[in-house]
Amino acid sequence: MNNVTGQAVPPFRLPEFSQLQARIAASTPADVERALRRPRRSDTDLAALLSAAAEPRLAEMADLAGRLTRQRFGRVIQLYAPLYLSSFCANRCLYCGFSVENRIERRVLALEEAEKEALILARRGFSHILLVAGEAPARLGVDYLAELATRLRHRFASIAIEVQPLTRDEYARLFAAGITGVAVYQETYDRRTYDQVHIAGLKADYDRRLEIPARVALAGMREVGLGALLGLADWRAEGLALGLHLAYLRKLAWRTAVTISFPRLRPAAGGFAPLVPVSEKNLSQLLFALRLFDEDVGLVLSTREEVRFRDGMIGLAPTRYSAGSCTIPGGYGDTGATGEQFSIGDSRSIEEVAAAIRAKGFDPVRKDWDAVFQQAGSQQ
Template sequence: MSFLEIFNGYDRAEVARDIAACGAADVQRALAAEHLRLGDFMALLSPAAQAYLEPLAQKAHRVTQRRFGKTIQMFAPLYVSNECSNGCLYCGFNAANKVARRTLSLDEVEAEARILRQRGFRHVQLLTGEAPRAVNVDYLEKVVRRVRPLFSAISIEVFPMDEAGYRKMVAAGVDNLTVYQETYDRQLYDRLHPFGRKKDFDWRLTTPDRGGAAGLRSIGVGALLGLSDWRTEGFFVGLHARHLARSWWRSRVNVSFPRLRPADGGFQPLAPVSDRALVQLLCALRLLMPDAGLVLSTRESAALRDSLLPLGITQLSAGSSTAPGGYGHEHDGSEQFAISDERDAEQVCTMLRARGYEPVWKDWDRVFLEDKAV
């Protein structure tokens, strides 16, 4: 069964009511469970679970330590274009925003990539807006092949493709796909995306499945926190992640927790998410998905990122720029959003080691898949 069919089988209002109806006994049962059912997951997202935040955090910590040890994978985003034809109201790349637009040449992409390599990164995430005339599959294929020799792992967070497009990405050297649904509320999604290809809710919802079918090594999902009720959004993120883990068992599943940040256009959160709520969501998802990678970007403050480490985070970005050419030219191009944690990679690694963690720059290499002549 496709995730679209699974998703369409749920009524959002009923999900919200079921979460709100959970009581202390439901939370206690969920905390005692070895494997969570969806009803248990709802209980851990519920208002009743707020009184159990400490035992929830402790269990999430134990599960993470057992599955991942004390290692944190480091990565950096590399924005190759901020051109976009979509009208996403919350995004700095919104086509209606009067900002400087730029798509990097292959030489410029390589120059940015070499800066990141010099800083120690061996895992890079390539990002773009959605502008078919400026950035298409062929351009991205060339970008990936150009930077492939510099990195052991390459991720993409770009416009949705069909399965054939993702197969081209895999052949070029892409390992990982990240695609946020933004919000799992159909009606709100429609209002937030007044024009552009991204307006197609179903096409975006089924994107991770196309990536799985194409053979990507990992698939990442998430909701943009601050657009709608975080408890209901969290449930559908978990439902989506669980489906991907079951359907594409050869691919690792990652979950991200992006909260809205200031950006060109001045969009304000419709449903602000507190730090305590973020902790509850993160811990609940860790217990639902014990083997998933949990990702926290520089959207969050240094102090909060440091505090959330023990609760389930396995991947961190550092020293990030969200503007094309931003590593070589600090103010070259408009940013997608403003970062909060401005520490460079060395400072983040120093913090990790001081807390007993080992930063991992390279935990994968495609050479592992290559046949060796005897």
């Protein structure tokens, strides 16, 4: 039910993955030409821009994407840092270092420890943080998150979470406590692959996972983050699925901002190897295509990627970069801590990343709105 109107929420109807692949494969150079010339683009145009037929036009796509990004977002790139709270997880996901079957050192930060980690990030200049935890509600639940947000809300411009899926009432409670965004990645929109890599735990339910972003938006969160873990299935079809999911959320909850992340598989405990290779060229085409499809969507590029690629993408399509990241609970204060979720590709500090952004003529933004804004909104 819609929490505003009381009416039933239309479900997100995603075509079969093979149908998405067929739509993309049927695209011709003429379809790509039309997509590049349109002022506004449909999902048919997105399919064309993701196709092999668009690869010879990649430089043109980059130019158009860069111009659109500057028009809609200016010459700014927001910086954020993830803060890992717990490495416990009840799910068995073959690709994840936190998977329940992996033998790693596991830890849940006490509230005081989490607060200290956050203050380290604040001293380093971060005003936007993402609280991350494995999906283990018995270890880290809503009470913990609400209390931590209450402690931190006056120190950060925004606090987002990437944790286990919650109920709409729980999301509303966290919004009132100071959390303004939720990232819920589908990991892969290919049902067959999803079943192969999600072996056990609540996350093994594909349909349950798919409806969470709508729940987040209807709970009043200011932002919902989508994403597909690149390397599990056909990246072109994942891109089209992301675009369709984005379009659905735009109609369902137009006041909610949407971001899309593009995590490529990185080395992690368990030794899972990508099922489908995704090159930097592929990732570039995916970023440009989605920018041309939706000029207002936030595009996130994390420290999973190497320095050279991240610096090369400045000013083209991404609007948000992570920096100085650590994927180990307590790892900011204890540099000897172990038990990372995955290894990172860009280990530079926030100052080094900011310098690279400025060198390209852009402004690394550490704070672009005030916490007073979110507090006022939560009282409406």
